[in-house]
Amino acid sequence: MVMSFFSKLSVREQQQKVRDEAILEATSLLLARKGYDLMTMDEVAAEAGIAKASLYKHFTSKELLAAAVMTRLLDNALAFLGGLPPETSAREKMQALLRWALDLRLGGGLPLLPSMNPTLQSTLLANRAYVERILKLNGRMAELVKTAQAQGVIDPELPTEVIMFTLYARTCDPALDYLRMTGKYTNQQVADYLVRVAFAGLRGTPT
Amino acid sequence: MVMSFFSKLSVREQQQKVRDEAILEATSLLLARKGYDLMTMDEVAAEAGIAKASLYKHFTSKELLAAAVMTRLLDNALAFLGGLPPETSAREKMQALLRWALDLRLGGGLPLLPSMNPTLQSTLLANRAYVERILKLNGRMAELVKTAQAQGVIDPELPTEVIMFTLYARTCDPALDYLRMTGKYTNQQVADYLVRVAFAGLRGTPT
DNA sequence: GTCTATACCATGATAGAC
DNA sequence: GTCTATCATGGTATAGAC
Numbered sequence: 204m205v206m207s208f209f210s211k212l213s214v215r216e217q218q219q220k221v222r223d224e225a226i227l228e229a230t231s232l233l234l235a236r237k238g239y240d241l242m243t244m245d246e247v248a249a250e251a252g253i254a255k256a257s258l259y260k261h262f263t264s265k266e267l268l269a270a271a272v273m274t275r276l277l278d279n280a281l282a283f284l285g286g287l288p289p290e291t292s293a294r295e296k297m298q299a300l301l302r303w304a305l306d307l308r309l310g311g312g313l314p315l316l317p318s319m320n321p322t323l324q325s326t327l328l329a330n331r332a333y334v335e336r337i338l339k340l341n342g343r344m345a346e347l348v349k350t351a352q353a354q355g356v357i358d359p360e361l362p363t364e365v366i367m368f369t370l371y372a373r374t375c376d377p378a379l380d381y382l383r384m385t386g387k388y389t390n391q392q393v394a395d396y397l398v399r400v401a402f403a404g405l406r407g408t409p410t
Numbered sequence: 411m412v413m414s415f416f417s418k419l420s421v422r423e424q425q426q427k428v429r430d431e432a433i434l435e436a437t438s439l440l441l442a443r444k445g446y447d448l449m450t451m452d453e454v455a456a457e458a459g460i461a462k463a464s465l466y467k468h469f470t471s472k473e474l475l476a477a478a479v480m481t482r483l484l485d486n487a488l489a490f491l492g493g494l495p496p497e498t499s500a501r502e503k504m505q506a507l508l509r510w511a512l513d514l515r516l517g518g519g520l521p522l523l524p525s526m527n528p529t530l531q532s533t534l535l536a537n538r539a540y541v542e543r544i545l546k547l548n549g550r551m552a553e554l555v556k557t558a559q560a561q562g563v564i565d566p567e568l569p570t571e572v573i574m575f576t577l578y579a580r581t582c583d584p585a586l587d588y589l590r591m592t593g594k595y596t597n598q599q600v601a602d603y604l605v606r607v608a609f610a611g612l613r614g615t616p617t
Numbered sequence: 618g619t620c621t622a623t624a625c626c627a628t629g630a631t632a633g634a635c
Numbered sequence: 636g637t638c639t640a641t642c643a644t645g646g647t648a649t650a651g652a653c
Contacts, residue, residue: 240447241527243629254637259631297612320448358614364592365585365603366612372585381575396572404611405504405573407565422618450645463648464620472646 219261226251226261230272234314239269239323266326270333272314277336280304284343293350294357294402297370302398304374309383309390315375341367373401426468433458433468437479441521446476446530473533477540479521484543487511491550500557501564501609504577509605511581516590516597522582548574580608 229250233242244265248255262268283303287296307313327333348366351357357366378400382393436457440449451472455462469475490510494503514520534540555573558564564573585607589600 238447240445244631245629255630256632256638257636260636263631265630357612358610360614361603361607361612362594364594365589365607368585368588369583369607369612371588372583375584376576376579377582378572378575378579381578382572385571387569387571396568400568400572400576400611402611402613403565404607404609404613404615405564405568405576406609406611406615407567408611408613408615451647452645461621462646463622466647467619470647 222251222253223261226253226258226268227272227275230268231276231312231314234269234272235308235311238315239320244268266323267330269314269323270327270330273327274330274333274336276314277333277340281336281340281343284340292356293347293354296347297344297351297357298398298402301370301373301401302394305379305394305397306390308374308379309394313374344370369401373397376401429458429460430468433460433465433475434479434482437475438483438519438521441476441479442515442518445522446527451475473530474537476521476530477534477537480534481537481540481543483521484540484547488543488547488550491547499563500554500561503554504551504558504564505605505609508577508580508608509601512586512601512604513597515581515586516601520581551577576608580604583608 226247230242230247233246233250237246242265244255244258247268248258251258258268262271280300280303284296284300287299291299304313344367345363348357348363352359352361352363352366376397379393379397382388382396383390388396433454437449437454440453440457444453449472451462451465454475455465458465465475469478487507487510491503491507494506498506511520551574552570555564555570559566559568559570559573583604586600586604589595589603590597595603
């Protein structure tokens with residue numbers, strides 16, 4: 204089919220994108236708030252302001268919807284990393300990424316990592332787009348970690364994977380929720396503490 | 411009703427305890443493996459070798475069952491802490507408790523902390539026995555943390571709560587699962603890494 | 618009296634008719 | 636796009652066997 208760039212179809216496609224984006228945003232919020240298992244498609248539809256069946260016109264299954272959200276999230280993470288000024292050190296980049304994720308979570312926008320729902324897990328791993336992003340991010344992270352280790356600012360005795368996985372894990376650290384529940388700290392303070400503890404540990408850095 | 415200590419009822423009560431224990435153990439495994447939401451009462455019954463309806467004779471709801479498991483877990487944690495030799499330092503005790511929890515998890519026996527299922531959460535907080543244990547453990551932990559901070563072996567600039575919550579959070583660190591999935595490390599190594607990173611951080615301890 | 622089998626009922630993911 | 640089924644799942648209650 205031939206069409207101009209300004210045809211009605213193009214506009215309609217843009218509308219689609221806008222709607223898709225709204226759905227993804229709603230899903231993101233709900234995933235962050237309740238997790239995959241407890242999130243229902245009814246809620247997503249309500250939050251996005253459309254009917255449930257309409258939702259299924261956009262995303263053909265709950266799992267695919269979740270995969271789309273996770274993929275978008277990884278894209279954002281990669282974009283964030285890529286957008287950091289070139290003079291930023293490797294360790295600073297690692298720290299900034301963790302901070303970015305924690306801030307996202309404090310704003311209600313970070314879907315927890317794939318809980319351990321097995322069906323979701325396998326759907327994700329079968330999802331070309333998702334896996335591609337994961338691999339790309341892993342590659343970037345591995346570089347940063349190795350550089351930082353070579354510079355001696357990250358424990359060189361730890362396997363690269365341990366560092367990477369720990370960083371990923373810290374983005375969904377439940378301590379964040381606990382601290383927030385006390386009501387004693389600002390979001391900034393909570394994030395500061397978590398980043399600090401992730402890098403310096405409970406022992407702290409002796410001078 | 412009057413009865414001897416060796417009456418049949420007493421025996422029957424013992425049978426009850428044994429069965430209860432088997433159910434709790436089965437639930438523990440399943441909670442650890444699938445989490446609360448995905449665990450079904452059918453599975454629990456199957457794993458415990460009884461019928462679903464019988465299960466409901468022992469525990470009148472899924473939530474109460476989970477609460478019982480969590481309470482038992484906290485009892486075990488308290489017993490473990492209490493059983494450490496008196497000469498153990500505060501920091502060693504903290505470390506030992508984390509290690510104990512991680513070993514439990516590696517053995518498949520640690521139900522993750524209350525996911526964030528809201529109904530479960532409120533059931534737990536309404537459960538006298540559970541809350542009692544939580545408060546007791548929190549008390550013990552707060553003592554240990556303060557002592558260790560006073561001794562300068564735990565970062566004294568961090569609020570006690572940050573330390574405590576971080577420790578709790580580390581017991582369910584997803585990095586453990588990631589590392590195990592690589593298949594590159596023994597369970598011992600995985601636990602060693604996690605404990606080390608929890609206390610020394612990613613930066614490591616500069617000599 | 619304790620377990621088994623089965624029935625009930627709400628919820629939530631999908632599919633099909635307008 | 637919406638509205639209205641369908642269909643499976645899973646928590647809970649009951650009815651009857653040993």
